[in-house]
C-alpha cells in the first residue's frame with residue numbers, strides 16, 4: 001500500500017535509502033565486492049571480458065549509460081551501450097571476449113528479451129542480467145544474474161529500480177576491475193556503505209524542491225544539462241519530467257549547448273543542471289554562464305562546496321559532498337522529486353501516466 005504517501009512514486013522515491021542498502025547487503029567485504037554475488041561462473045567470465053555490451057530500454061538504458069563511464073574509468077574495459085529496439089535489428093560486430101549485459105526492472109521487456117535471444121546467436125563470452133524480478137524471463141535465459149532488490153515498483157515512472165540498477169552496475173564495475181587486476185578502490189566501497197544515509201539527507205530537500213517546482217507548472221519546455229556521468233542523469237531527469245508532467249524536456253551534455261540548443265534558451269525555458277564537485281565543474285560553470293547570458297532561468301543542484309550562489313536568475317539547492325564515483329546516484333534523487341512535484345501541481349495521474357504501461361511486453 002501507499003501508506004502515508006499520496007502516490008506510489010513518492011513512496012518509492014523515499015524507499016531508496018532502504019533498497020540501496022538491500023542491494024549492497026552481503027555483497028561487500030571491507031575493501032572489495034564479493035564477485036560470487038554474480039554467481040559461481042562470474043570470476044572466470046569477468047576475467048575473459050575484454051569489452052562489454054550493455055542493452056536496455058528507457059530508464060534502464062540511462063543506467064547503462066552511467067555504467068559506461070564507470071567501467072571505462074575504473075575497470076579499463078571498453079563499453080558500448082544501446083537501446084534494445086535498435087540493437088536487435090542491427091548487425092552488430094562482436095569482438096572476441098565481449099560480455100553481454102542486459103538491464104531491466106521487469107525482466108519481461110520485449111525488446112530487451114529479444115536482444116538477449118539474438119545475442120545468444122553471436123559470439124559473446126556470456127550474458128548477465130541485472131534485474132529486479134527473480135525468475136523473470138530475462139533472468140532465466142541469461143548465464144548470470146544479479147538482482148537489484150528494489151522490491152515491487154508500482155509507479156510506472158521508474159525510480160528506485162534505477163538507483164538500485166546503478167548500485168548493481170557499480171558492483172559489476174568493481175568486480176570486473178578486480179578480475180582484470182586493476183587497483184582496488186576501497187574508498188568507493190566505503191562511499192557505497194555511506195550512501196544510504198546521504199540519500200536520506202538529500203530526501204530532506206523534498207520541501208524545498210516542492211517550492212522550486214512551482215516555477216515549472218506553467219512551462220511548456222525544460223532543458224536538462226549535465227557533463228560526464230551526469231549527462232545520463234540529465235537524460236533521466238528529462239525522461240521523468242516528460243513522462244509524468246507531460247512537459248517537453250530535453251537533455252544535453254552541457255558542452256553541446258553552443259552547437260544548437262542555446263538557440264532555444266530564453267526566460268520561458270527553465271534549465272536544470274546537476275553540478276557535483278568533480279573535475280568537469282569549471283567547464284560546467286562556464287556553460288551555465290552561457291545560459292544566464294541568454295536570459296535563461298537556471299535551477300542547479302550543486303555540491304555544497306561548489307560555491308554557486310542563488311540570485312534572481314539562478315536557484316541553487318545544495319547537496320552533501322559525495323565520492324565522485326557515486327554522485328550520479330545521489331543527484332538522481334532531486335530530479336525525481338522535482339518531476340514528481342511538478343506533476344502533482346499539474347494534476348496529472350502520477351502513478352499511471354497516460355499512454356504508458358509499466359511492463360512493455362510487446363514490441
Ligand code: F6R
Nearest residue numbers: 058059060104105106109157158
Ligand atoms: C521510465 C520507465 C521505462 C522503463 C523501460 C524499461 O520511467 O519506467 O522507460 O525503464 O520501459 O523497462 P524495464 O526496465 O522493465 O526493462
